Amino acid sequence: MTKNRLEAFSDGVFAIVITLLVIELRPPELDDGESLAHALWQLWPNYLAYLISFAIIGVMWLNHHRMFEQVRIVDGGLLVLNLNLLLWMALIPFPTAVVADFIRDGGASASTAVAFYSGVVLLAAISFSALYAWILHDDRIMGVRLPPEAVRAARRRFSIGVVFYVVALGLSFVAPWVALGLHAAMAGYYLFDQASVPSAEPA
Amino acid sequence: MTKNRLEAFSDGVFAIVITLLVIELRPPELDDGESLAHALWQLWPNYLAYLISFAIIGVMWLNHHRMFEQVRIVDGGLLVLNLNLLLWMALIPFPTAVVADFIRDGGASASTAVAFYSGVVLLAAISFSALYAWILHDDRIMGVRLPPEAVRAARRRFSIGVVFYVVALGLSFVAPWVALGLHAAMAGYYLFDQASVPSAEPA
Amino acid sequence: MTKNRLEAFSDGVFAIVITLLVIELRPPELDDGESLAHALWQLWPNYLAYLISFAIIGVMWLNHHRMFEQVRIVDGGLLVLNLNLLLWMALIPFPTAVVADFIRDGGASASTAVAFYSGVVLLAAISFSALYAWILHDDRIMGVRLPPEAVRAARRRFSIGVVFYVVALGLSFVAPWVALGLHAAMAGYYLFDQASVPSAEPA
Amino acid sequence: MTKNRLEAFSDGVFAIVITLLVIELRPPELDDGESLAHALWQLWPNYLAYLISFAIIGVMWLNHHRMFEQVRIVDGGLLVLNLNLLLWMALIPFPTAVVADFIRDGGASASTAVAFYSGVVLLAAISFSALYAWILHDDRIMGVRLPPEAVRAARRRFSIGVVFYVVALGLSFVAPWVALGLHAAMAGYYLFDQASVPSAEPA
Numbered sequence: 001m002t003k004n005r006l007e008a009f010s011d012g013v014f015a016i017v018i019t020l021l022v023i024e025l026r027p028p029e030l031d032d033g034e035s036l037a038h039a040l041w042q043l044w045p046n047y048l049a050y051l052i053s054f055a056i057i058g059v060m061w062l063n064h065h066r067m068f069e070q071v072r073i074v075d076g077g078l079l080v081l082n083l084n085l086l087l088w089m090a091l092i093p094f095p096t097a098v099v100a101d102f103i104r105d106g107g108a109s110a111s112t113a114v115a116f117y118s119g120v121v122l123l124a125a126i127s128f129s130a131l132y133a134w135i136l137h138d139d140r141i142m143g144v145r146l147p148p149e150a151v152r153a154a155r156r157r158f159s160i161g162v163v164f165y166v167v168a169l170g171l172s173f174v175a176p177w178v179a180l181g182l183h184a185a186m187a188g189y190y191l192f193d194q195a196s197v198p199s200a201e202p203a
Numbered sequence: 204m205t206k207n208r209l210e211a212f213s214d215g216v217f218a219i220v221i222t223l224l225v226i227e228l229r230p231p232e233l234d235d236g237e238s239l240a241h242a243l244w245q246l247w248p249n250y251l252a253y254l255i256s257f258a259i260i261g262v263m264w265l266n267h268h269r270m271f272e273q274v275r276i277v278d279g280g281l282l283v284l285n286l287n288l289l290l291w292m293a294l295i296p297f298p299t300a301v302v303a304d305f306i307r308d309g310g311a312s313a314s315t316a317v318a319f320y321s322g323v324v325l326l327a328a329i330s331f332s333a334l335y336a337w338i339l340h341d342d343r344i345m346g347v348r349l350p351p352e353a354v355r356a357a358r359r360r361f362s363i364g365v366v367f368y369v370v371a372l373g374l375s376f377v378a379p380w381v382a383l384g385l386h387a388a389m390a391g392y393y394l395f396d397q398a399s400v401p402s403a404e405p406a
Numbered sequence: 407m408t409k410n411r412l413e414a415f416s417d418g419v420f421a422i423v424i425t426l427l428v429i430e431l432r433p434p435e436l437d438d439g440e441s442l443a444h445a446l447w448q449l450w451p452n453y454l455a456y457l458i459s460f461a462i463i464g465v466m467w468l469n470h471h472r473m474f475e476q477v478r479i480v481d482g483g484l485l486v487l488n489l490n491l492l493l494w495m496a497l498i499p500f501p502t503a504v505v506a507d508f509i510r511d512g513g514a515s516a517s518t519a520v521a522f523y524s525g526v527v528l529l530a531a532i533s534f535s536a537l538y539a540w541i542l543h544d545d546r547i548m549g550v551r552l553p554p555e556a557v558r559a560a561r562r563r564f565s566i567g568v569v570f571y572v573v574a575l576g577l578s579f580v581a582p583w584v585a586l587g588l589h590a591a592m593a594g595y596y597l598f599d600q601a602s603v604p605s606a607e608p609a
Numbered sequence: 610m611t612k613n614r615l616e617a618f619s620d621g622v623f624a625i626v627i628t629l630l631v632i633e634l635r636p637p638e639l640d641d642g643e644s645l646a647h648a649l650w651q652l653w654p655n656y657l658a659y660l661i662s663f664a665i666i667g668v669m670w671l672n673h674h675r676m677f678e679q680v681r682i683v684d685g686g687l688l689v690l691n692l693n694l695l696l697w698m699a700l701i702p703f704p705t706a707v708v709a710d711f712i713r714d715g716g717a718s719a720s721t722a723v724a725f726y727s728g729v730v731l732l733a734a735i736s737f738s739a740l741y742a743w744i745l746h747d748d749r750i751m752g753v754r755l756p757p758e759a760v761r762a763a764r765r766r767f768s769i770g771v772v773f774y775v776v777a778l779g780l781s782f783v784a785p786w787v788a789l790g791l792h793a794a795m796a797g798y799y800l801f802d803q804a805s806v807p808s809a810e811p812a
Contacts, residue, residue: 005616005620005674007208008211008620009620009624011211011212011215012418012620012621012623012625013628014212015215015218015219016219016624016628018289019216019220019223019293020219020628020631021293022296022297023226025297026297026300027297027301027303027304030312035311035312035315036301036305036315037311037315040301040315040319051290054286054290054293058289061212062286065208076803077804077805079671079803079804080800080801080804083663086627087663087667090627090630090631090663091631091634091659093631094631094636097635097636098636100636101636102636102645108644108645108646109644109645112644112645112649113645191286192283194279194282194283195279195280195282195283196279210411210414211414214414214418215418217415217418218418218421218422219418221419221492221496222419222422222423222426222496223422224496225423225499226426228497229500229503230503230504230506230507233515238515238518239504239514239515239519240514243518243522253497254493257493257496261489261492261493264415265489268411268485272408397482397486398482399482414617417614417618417621418621420621421621421622421624422625424622425626425629426625427699428629428699428702428703429629429632431700432706433706433709433710441717442711442717442718442721442722443721446725456700457696460692460699464692464695464696468692471614471688475611597689598689600688601685601686601688601689602685602686
């Protein structure tokens with residue numbers, strides 16, 4: 001019961017955040033003699049930012065989903081660490097809008113925007129790792145004792161994510177477009193990785 | 204369990220997107236001597252766009268609902284293709300606002316606005332077809348082997364939708380109002396079609 | 407199953423609409439020498455509109471809730487008539503904002519704003535009656551045959567609501583404040599009426 | 610059944626309100642020669658307000674969750690008092706935005722902003738106490754008769770919350786930053802308090 005309500009609340013937040021991204025997409029105001037087609041085309045940084053953030057939040061939801069499939073008992077620490085994850089995840093539309101507004105300015109603005117974006121995503125990834133560490137630290141939460149190699153594999157997978165986001169953060173200052181591409185590549189990789197998960201039998 | 208959470212998340216996104224449409228409706232600012240009644244009346248393209256998009260998203264939710272009634276097992280491909288559908292569906296408030304802002308300008312702006320709208324709806328329809336093709340391609344997902352004629356009928360129904368949206372996209376450049384009317388007619392047709400579905404016995 | 411998803415989707419739309427009302431409340435911009443306290447106080451029409459609309463949507467949710475407690479089978483007509491109700495209910499934040507912006511202007515603007523508000527609420531109430539009529543028209547939907555006097559009582563209750571909203575609509579043109587007061591009084595009456603419903607045993 | 614839908618609706622409102630907080634965070638407009646990094650840094654009152662309100666709403670959700678774990682029967686009074694709680698809780702993004710906009714102005718504006726914030730949070734806390742008092746006043750709602758000392762402890766815990774918010778309201782006029790710090794401290798205290806709740810066995 002407790003777990004159902006935690007999942008329902010989290011799903012609600014994920015669903016709202018992923019949908020709020022569209023609010024940043026506003027009809028353009030045309031300059032004199034500008035065609036609507038041109039103005040809509042000029043919004044491509046917004047489309048790109050929408051796409052990457054949608055994929056990142058979608059992947060986070062999929063991971064959250066798989067993580068909680070294993071959870072059987074919810075304690076206070078889990079509730080609070082889950083809130084902490086939602087805090088950072090719910091922020092993502094804000095740096096998404098900053099990237100959309102400043103990525104084309106180039107120079108320090110583009111670097112700052114992508115670094116800001118990378119920082120928020122990194123904090124969300126760290127929050128994910130903390131949540132998973134909490135789930136693993138107490139056998140009662142999962143109800144089963146995982147084989148050590150499974151735990152190590154899961155820890156490694158999360159650590160690699162954090163490392164990549166640190167790299168993206170560093171890259172932002174040198175090559176913001178490459179850093180943004182790294183975010184897109186990672187989200188795409190995780191999506192294809194998830195797509196290959198075999199079907200689960202119904203409970 | 205997995206299927207329940209997928210439906211809950213999708214329902215959340217559908218509910219939020221259909222409700223965000225109202226955000227585009229803002230109280231008008233009155234020109235000198237203009238009456239509020241006149242200003243509210245002038246917003247009719249917004250009302251029309253609200254109505255058509257509400258109907259389209261409502262129909263998509265009904266179809267999603269019926270499609271997942273048949274699903275018994277959720278695999279990774281289904282999760283990712285469902286996210287892809289939500290990506291395009293969640294975009295709809297943006298082209299809706301573009302149509303509301305530019306349809307009355309006539310000329311190239313009206314054509315571009317309706318073509319943009321038609322394109323996003325078309326991509327959502329194609330995503331729907333891809334999701335359904337995935338559900339059909341593996342007997343384990345539905346848990347039953349559908350009779351071939353039922354599969355053919357379902358495929359035909361989705362293909363007709365895609366064809367009509369392609370026609371609407373093409374029509375946008377020639378007669379944007381007719382293209383918009385085609386969207387309204389299709390949503391209305393699907394709604395009346397759904398309304399005639401007989402009652403299902405409770406599980 | 408079908409009924410659960412219909413309720414979940416409807417609850418999502420109700421929850422979002424009732425929460426979106428707060429978006430209309432924006433921090434004021436201070437005039438020269440104006441205190442924040444005065445500027446916040448000047449927003450009282452917004453607070454009033456927030457309060458009345460919150461109560462109206464809350465009452466609609468409570469009624470929706472009670473109505474679907476009786477439903478056992480969902481057919482296509484029910485799905486479409488429910489979507490129609492959500493369409494009008496989801497519009498309410500828009501006339502709410504119009505009332506907040508124009509009620510203090512007095513004259514024709516105040517009348518138009520409250521009439522617009524009354525009209526949308528009236529259409530939502532009519533949609534409610536249509537939904538209930540559909541539920542009653544087919545014994546299979548409720549699974550039980552209601553005693554005729556219960557049906558008559560329910561029909562009367564809904565008709566009275568519609569009649570009062572028609573009166574509010576008419577009053578708007580003569581005395582917009584009185585019409586607004588009628589809305590507040592009705593929402594308050596329904597809330598106190600609901601508050602006296604005895605507790606239901608858990609299923 | 611009734612209880613499930615009440616929880617689902619409430620969870621929806623909580624999830625939306627906590628997520629709408631991010632809407633107040635908008636990409637900055639740069640002054641001449643200003644760096645984006647500086648402009649983002651200047652938004653720290655917004656980040657602070659986001660953080661505190663996120664924590665407060667998160668704690669409210671956790672409390673709501675624990676309170677309804679004990680509820681077995683839903684009556685009309687519970688529904689209406691729950692709506693009343695949601696009314697005040699859903700308002701929070703508005704005073705949050707007011708604090709973010711005016712806290713740095715100092716003087717009367719800062720005091721008014723924090724007092725307004727404290728007042729809305731206080732009304733939400735009082736609504737919580739009223740809801741809990743209703744749950745306690747009728748043994749049938751919880752299905753068990755709580756030991757008197759447990760009732761006293763719960764009443765004391767809620768009363769302390771109300772008292773602290775009254776203190777924060779008073780402090781706002783003298784030292785708005787201290788009052789804001791008190792809100793942050795209380796939310797932090799409740800979060801750590803919740804984090805120590807032992808795990809519950811699955812139902």
